[in-house]
Every structure is written in structure tokens, then in C-alpha cells.
Amino acid sequence: MKRRLLGIAVALAAVICGLAVHLGAADTAASDIAGDALYVVAVWGGLVALFPRASSWLIGAIVVAWSVGVELFQLTGLPVAWAGEWPPIVLVFGTVFDGRDLLVYAVTGAALFVMDATVRGSFSRRRATSATV
Template sequence: MTTSPAGSSTLAAGRGGMRGRRLLALGLLAAVVVAGLVVHGALPDVAATDIAGDALYAVAAYLAIVVVAPRLGPLVVGVIAAAWCVGVELFQLTGLPLAWGAVFTPAMLMFGTVFDPRDLAVYLVTVAIAAGVDASVRAVRRSRR
């Protein structure tokens, strides 16, 4: 462990950076969830709002992983988020999410209802964009140290 000119250790600075990353992701996650609820509940159910909802879901998955594991890099977070989104979409083929949503409406927000192959593309593209933005932000922060 090395010491910086200000007397703080590099390891401690790394922990603070992870705490900041987690807090930023948590704040962004809250905003994305609110946006998703607005898209789902207040806007007409058309293709554009469906795509927007899917994109917000993918970003929320990405951010939730950063909140839980802020030390993971963008590539790993992206792979996990994409796997989650694809897994949930494929799970819809079982019919269980639709049945659960009929009994407990909030389950639809987490698991969707009906499989749509377009959702897979939206998830993958959105997660790739989120990972790219995350990697760019991390690179800028590293360059400023």
C-alpha cells in the first residue's frame, strides 16, 4: 500500500472511489426506476414506450449490479446485466411471469409478461451503451487522479 501526498493510502482512495460509484449508481437507479414507472403507468402503450421501458429495465439491471458490486468493471457488469435481461425474457416463454402478474401486478414490472424477441435486441444494445458510458466515466475519473 502506498501513501499519497495528502497522507491517505491508495487503498483507502480506492474504497472511496467505489463508495462514490455505488452512491452515484444508487441515485441513477432511483431516477431510472421513477422514469420506468412513468413510462409504464402514464404513457400510452405503444411500440416506442415498450422499447423505452425495455431500455430503462436494462439500465436498471446494470445499475443494480453496480450498487451491489461496485468493484466490478463495466465489461463484467455488462455481461451480468445482459445475462439477467436475456434470462428474464426467456423465462417469459414459460408463462409463469404472466400468471404471476395476473395475481400480483408488480411482478410484471420485474419479470414482464410475454416474450418478444425485439426486447432481446433492446436489452443487449442498451447494456452495451451503459457499459460504454460507465467505462468512459471511469477512464475520465482515473485520468483526473
């Protein structure tokens, strides 16, 4: 239950921060990178909220695969066309392909995996130690 709540809190915080970057920051490389990283964090939080018992490896792999898939989907031109019809779709699918985003997704996904695995390992060790005492 604690991991599910963590996922919900992280997803909500990432969405709020992402909207702040999207709506309030100047359109620069830094704001683009921040938005990409927050997108990955939001996806991670959503997956953890939906599947709290899933392994850190599985969550991390799905997060990176989803993010890369969305970026590659932009090569079809559909997200930019859809954005012309309904602008908020940009927040989910972006608009145009940017190879740099793939690096941001991989680095952020790896950082989230390490954090998740470390925290889960720490709780597991603490639980095992308290059970033997």
C-alpha cells in the same frame, strides 16, 4: 463510494421514469422500448450500487445476461400467470416474450458499458495524472 452513490441514483431515477412510462404512457412500441431500456438501466444501477468495484465488463455482461434471461423466462408462461395473481410482478418479469426486447437489452447494455468504461477510464487517468503532479 462515489460509484455506489451513482448506481443508487441511476437505479432510483430509472425506476421512477420506468413507472412513469408504465403507468402514464400509451401502450405503444416506443413506450415498450423505453420501458425495456429503463429496465436495463435500473439493473445496471442496482449492480453498480451492490458491486461498485466490479469491472465495467462484468457489470455489462451481467446486466445483459439478466435481462435476456428474464425475457427467455417469459417463454415458460410463469410470469404472465404470476401477474394474474400479483400484477406488480410484471415490473420485474414482464409477461410475454418479444424478440425485439433482446435487441433493446443488447443495445442499452452496450451503451451503458461504453459509458461506464469511459467514465471510469477518465477518472483513472485523472487520478494518475494528479498523483504524478
